[in-house]
Amino acid sequence: MLGYTVPAYGRLSPADLSRYRRYYCETCHQLHEGFGLTGTLTVNYDMTFNTVLLCGITGKALDVGPTEGTICVLDRCKTNDDLMRDMAAYTLILTRWELLDDDTDGPSLKSKLISLTLNRAIEKAVRLHPDYDDMVGKGFEELRKLELSGCKDARLMGRTFGKGLIGALEDIAGDSYTDDLGEVFTELSTAVYIMDAIDDLDEDFMEGTYNPLLPDSGYVNARALIDRDVFRFTGLVNETIGSMQGSYSRVRPSMIGNQSLCDNIVYFGIPESARRVISGNSQAKASIKNMFSNRNARMSE
Helix, strand or coil, X not given: CCCCCCCCHHHCCHHHHHHHHHHHHHHHHHHHHHHCHHHHHHCCHHHHHHHHHHHHHHXXXXXXXXXXXXXXXXXXCCCCCHHHHHHHHHHHHHHHHHHHHHHHHCCCHHHHHHHHHHHHHHHHHHHHCHHHHHHHHHHHHHHHHHHHCCCCCHHHHHHHHHHHHHHHHHHHHHHHCCHHHHHHHHHHHHXXXXXXXXXXXXXXXXXXXXXXXXXXXXXXXXHHHXXXXXXXXXXXXXXXXXXXXXXXXXXXXXXXXXHHHHHHHHHHHHHHHHHHHHHCCCCCCCCHHHHHHCHHHCCCC
């Protein structure tokens, strides 16, 4: 699994499973058509959910056809809507800033190779949406300020990161945007940030990378820390997911489609991801490096 915003597959109806796979594949097709074959390497579950929810809210791209080509990634797009194209550009812009953030934490040959591979696709996305690039960049700058100050409030850091992403998503949602929808995206980003921080405890400790959940001293390993502070970690995750679900419950009555699929992800899929993270059974880290390493393991139809 790559990413935390995934369905609880065992609870999906056959129709919703097919719908989810089609959306996932369509995000890939949009990246290919708009930004070239290398752009498809950035397709991920978190952005797929954002697309499913935005389509359900706006009523756009609700009918996505199945993949028809033998080689899925080379198939043509099944929708013709600015929402899908804008989400593809936004995915690449977010990837750009994740790579810059990784490079700031600790330059690596792998990050440099990924940046070189995606350079042309990212440059095109930035040309199309310099406003998105500016918004996301400012969000990462605010997060960096908190890291440099030694902030230990993981929810504050997650919400700061999430609010930095809202501007682009508000633009994509258009007239359908509401404050409650903004809170869904903000708390979702916060949940992903916190779960990623838990997943990264050992790696960040070994590499000396900032992590608000690492103690100032006495760290042994992630399992020992989580077992000792399970109430704190569980409380952080539950508070964030509960807040996201509350905002989603206020958005849902206005949705035009995709309700049952979004219900599954919000009420079952994300909480299941959180349980895996707390129990130490997660392999869900949603970093750009993992997107490349696990590309072949992801779903297609």
